[in-house]
Amino acid sequence: MAFDSLTEKLQNVFRNLRSKGRLTEDDVKEAMKEIKRALLAADVNFKVVKNFIKNVQERAIGQDVMNGLNPGQMVIKIVNEELISLMGSETTEIKLQPGSAITVIMMAGLQGAGKTTTTAKLAGKYKLKGKKPLLVACDVYRPAAIKQLQVNGEKQGVEVFSMGENHKPSNIAKAALEHAQKNGNNLVILDTAGRLHIDEDMMAELQEIKEAVEVHQTILVIDAMTGQDAVNVAEEFNQKIGIDGVIVTKLDGDTRGGAALSVKAVTGKPILYVGMGEKLSDLEQFYPDRMASRILGMGDVLTLIEKAEAEIDEEKAKEMSRKMKKAQFDFDDFLESTKQMKNMGGLSGILSMLPGMGPMGGLGKKGMQLDDSQTEEAEKKMARMEAMIYSMTPQERRDPDLLNPSRKHRIARGAGVDISEVNRMVKQFNEMKKMMKMMGKGGKKGKFRLPF
Ligand code: GDP
Numbered sequence: 273m274a275f276d277s278l279t280e281k282l283q284n285v286f287r288n289l290r291s292k293g294r295l296t297e298d299d300v301k302e303a304m305k306e307i308k309r310a311l312l313a314a315d316v317n318f319k320v321v322k323n324f325i326k327n328v329q330e331r332a333i334g335q336d337v338m339n340g341l342n343p344g345q346m347v348i349k350i351v352n353e354e355l356i357s358l359m360g361s362e363t364t365e366i367k368l369q370p371g372s373a374i375t376v377i378m379m380a381g382l383q384g385a386g387k388t389t390t391t392a393k394l395a396g397k398y399k400l401k402g403k404k405p406l407l408v409a410c411d412v413y414r415p416a417a418i419k420q421l422q423v424n425g426e427k428q429g430v431e432v433f434s435m436g437e438n439h440k441p442s443n444i445a446k447a448a449l450e451h452a453q454k455n456g457n458n459l460v461i462l463d464t465a466g467r468l469h470i471d472e473d474m475m476a477e478l479q480e481i482k483e484a485v486e487v488h489q490t491i492l493v494i495d496a497m498t499g500q501d502a503v504n505v506a507e508e509f510n511q512k513i514g515i516d517g518v519i520v521t522k523l524d525g526d527t528r529g530g531a532a533l534s535v536k537a538v539t540g541k542p543i544l545y546v547g548m549g550e551k552l553s554d555l556e557q558f559y560p561d562r563m564a565s566r567i568l569g570m571g572d573v574l575t576l577i578e579k580a581e582a583e584i585d586e587e588k589a590k591e592m593s594r595k596m597k598k599a600q601f602d603f604d605d606f607l608e609s610t611k612q613m614k615n616m617g618g619l620s621g622i623l624s625m626l627p628g629m630g631p632m633g634g635l636g637k638k639g640m641q642l643d644d645s646q647t648e649e650a651e652k653k654m655a656r657m658e659a660m661i662y663s664m665t666p667q668e669r670r671d672p673d674l675l676n677p678s679r680k681h682r683i684a685r686g687a688g689v690d691i692s693e694v695n696r697m698v699k700q701f702n703e704m705k706k707m708m709k710m711m712g713k714g715g716k717k718g719k720f721r722l723p724f
Pocket residue numbers: 381382383384385386387388389390466521522523524525546547548549550554
């Protein structure tokens with residue numbers, strides 16, 4: 273698998289760091305030098321490496337070490353986050369036209385990059401997603417390319433449109449689109465001709481296709497084995513014809529993998545998929561976080577880091593639980609706890625415990641099980657509640673007893689709600705505090721308990 277050597281080198285750097293009790297600035301700098309060497313050896317673009325090291329170093333020096341992590345793990349955490357960000361952070365989907373409209377994708381790339389194979393792989397993926405693809409043989413220079421597309425299309429159970437070798441690619445594209453309209457194909461993928469090197473004719477031909485039919489997505493296929501060249505090719509294609517995304521092939525091989533790490537930073541265009549083998553099923557959607565963790569080869573440490581991060585939230589929750597027991601819970605804490613709940617994902621499960629939403633306020637007797645419309649209603653309520661709290665002064669949030677009628681009127685105006693709603697919220701808040709005090713005395717023990 274690609275990156276093996278990079279993974280090994282990075283692991284050595286981290287191993288050396290782990291044996292240190294505290295990291296000095298020199299330790300960090302030394303480690304950065306080694307990471308830099310490892311990335312350059314993996315064929316990552318020089319400018320990209322320089323920038324990457326600068327970012328990691330800035331963050332690593334002067335960073336507080338998180339509870340439960342040693343300094344070496346802290347550096348791993350930063351390197352991991354920077355690797356993810358380098359590769360674009362988010363997974364990018366190919367943008368399809370809405371509804372039943374036909375999406376036209378033009379595949380581009382040098383000869384041998386894996387264009388024809390990837391075209392068929394992609395068609396298979398979209399067929400599974402319910403699309404009806406049409407593959408179009410626009411590579412008229414190599415009869416073998418047409419045959420290859422036909423064979424692969426057949427294997428995927430996908431129709432292939434071809435007009436042989438005696439037509440201009442732009443005309444073939446036009447005819448293919450008419451064919452798609454008649455036959456109900458909603459995804460047209462054009463397999464274009466590559467050359468051994470970038471040349472004007474190839475670019476002109478792609479341009480001509482773009483003028484003949486409306487191309488919605490231009491996807492460049494690059495070969496990871498060609499290292500830095502692949503990235504230079506991507507930059508040139510992007511400048512000359514404009515690309516929307518990249519597919520990096522042959523990451524399964526013994527490649528150094530640098531292209532996958534550099535291409536987003538150099539071209540600004542995301543990696544959409546990666547080719548992981550010659551079989552037609554060997555195409556994987558690209559997840560920057562999974563790739564980073566694969567490169568670091570440290571699944572266990574990354575899990576540990578996640579836990580440490582979760583513990584920080586837990587600390588906050590404990591602090592809040594302590595306050596609640598003493599009934600010191602105020603509106604600031606309320607806002608903080610709603611934030612935490614959102615972080616925990618999925619409002620519906622926890623909403624029922626909020627004042628005015630669960631058994632106390634009565635949205636659904638079962639409390640925990642809200643259906644969609646109830647969840648929506650509860651979310652709206654919660655947003656209004658937040659708006660009311662944001663309309664309070666800091667003193668009012670800390671000391672709800674200050675809320676006299678004139679202050680309540682002001683808050684209602686600020687939040688755009690009726691005064692009765694402010695009254696209701698304050699009443700429920702006070703009831704909740706009373707209840708918490710009782711629960712506190714009752715002493716229900718739990719590692720992490722919601723503050724409501
Ligand atoms: P094209 O000239 O760009 O159309 O390239 P082809 O699709 O003909 O592919 C060139 C060679 O690369 C073929 O032997 C493919 O089987 C191989 N290939 C394509 N993608 C991958 C991949 O992800 N991994 C591996 N190992 N080989 C691949």
